[in-house]
Amino acid sequence: MLGHVGVSMSKGPNPLRAGWNMVYALRLRTPGPGGSRGIDHTELASVLTRMREHGTRTLKDAVPDLAAYRDHVERTDPDTLSPDGALAYWINLYNAGALHRAGQAFSNDLDSVLRVPGAFSAPWATVARETLSLDDIEHGKIRRFGDPRIHGALVCGSVSCPTLRSEPFEAERLDAQLDDQMRSFLAGGGARLDRANHTLHVTRVLKWYGADFVRPSSMPTLIPARSADIAVAVSSWLSPEDALYVEERRPRVVFAPYDWALGCSIA
Numbered sequence: 001m002l003g004h005v006g007v008s009m010s011k012g013p014n015p016l017r018a019g020w021n022m023v024y025a026l027r028l029r030t031p032g033p034g035g036s037r038g039i040d041h042t043e044l045a046s047v048l049t050r051m052r053e054h055g056t057r058t059l060k061d062a063v064p065d066l067a068a069y070r071d072h073v074e075r076t077d078p079d080t081l082s083p084d085g086a087l088a089y090w091i092n093l094y095n096a097g098a099l100h101r102a103g104q105a106f107s108n109d110l111d112s113v114l115r116v117p118g119a120f121s122a123p124w125a126t127v128a129r130e131t132l133s134l135d136d137i138e139h140g141k142i143r144r145f146g147d148p149r150i151h152g153a154l155v156c157g158s159v160s161c162p163t164l165r166s167e168p169f170e171a172e173r174l175d176a177q178l179d180d181q182m183r184s185f186l187a188g189g190g191a192r193l194d195r196a197n198h199t200l201h202v203t204r205v206l207k208w209y210g211a212d213f214v215r216p217s218s219m220p221t222l223i224p225a226r227s228a229d230i231a232v233a234v235s236s237w238l239s240p241e242d243a244l245y246v247e248e249r250r251p252r253v254v255f256a257p258y259d260w261a262l263g264c265s266i267a
Helices: 015-025 040-053 056-073 084-109 134-145 148-152 171-190 205-214 227-237 239-247
Strands: 123-125 130-133 189-195 197-203 252-255
Touching: 015 134, 040 084, 040 171, 056 084, 056 123, 056 227, 084 123, 084 134, 123 134, 130 134, 134 148, 134 227, 148 171, 148 205, 171 189, 171 227, 197 227, 227 239, 227 252, 239 252
Parallel strands: 197 252
Antiparallel strands: 123 130, 189 197
């Protein structure tokens, strides 16, 4: 998310620092998956199951398990996977890192994952000889796959982030999983159409990353998109009735505030 780095809890995201980190991530090798290997995400699945059954505070005890999962997947070069397998790999690794940081925040009685020093900018994993922060993984790896639906799949340990999927992403089901995530994210509060006031209220994630939906072939892009174009670009994940209204009537778009308080819903 845009506010992962250079964030002041009192003033919100620092766009200049965040923009710099996006650009800096482009120093990394572009993903080039072309293999057929598989990879086991069982360790992550175990953490997600415990979270679903006992709540997010289980993250306090899951920090070692999340680190063990990272150590496990680090041994696989994602370029030896299929394209879908590699994208699933990077999303799972990123989410594991975000949950690890949230677990550290819970352990230290912090009110936001952003209070963890270097939460998204400090090194988290070393993959194929590249040492990567969570920002590096998001902007230098995941967004380069050119699929904007990842913005409904990545979590940040905050109240306003997308609902965490209670299963790892898998190559064989990735397209359906990402589609389901986008629909769930928007239906669960990411988008609300107010016909009476001709207004579409949407998550601030779309203010930060809406251009990825408008121009997916240019991901990752720093060039903003018009709010009306963003609304139309994401309308296919709304209900058919709301999608038709947005496409034909072009309601006013209002971006909701983003709550960085520590929390992560799971479903």
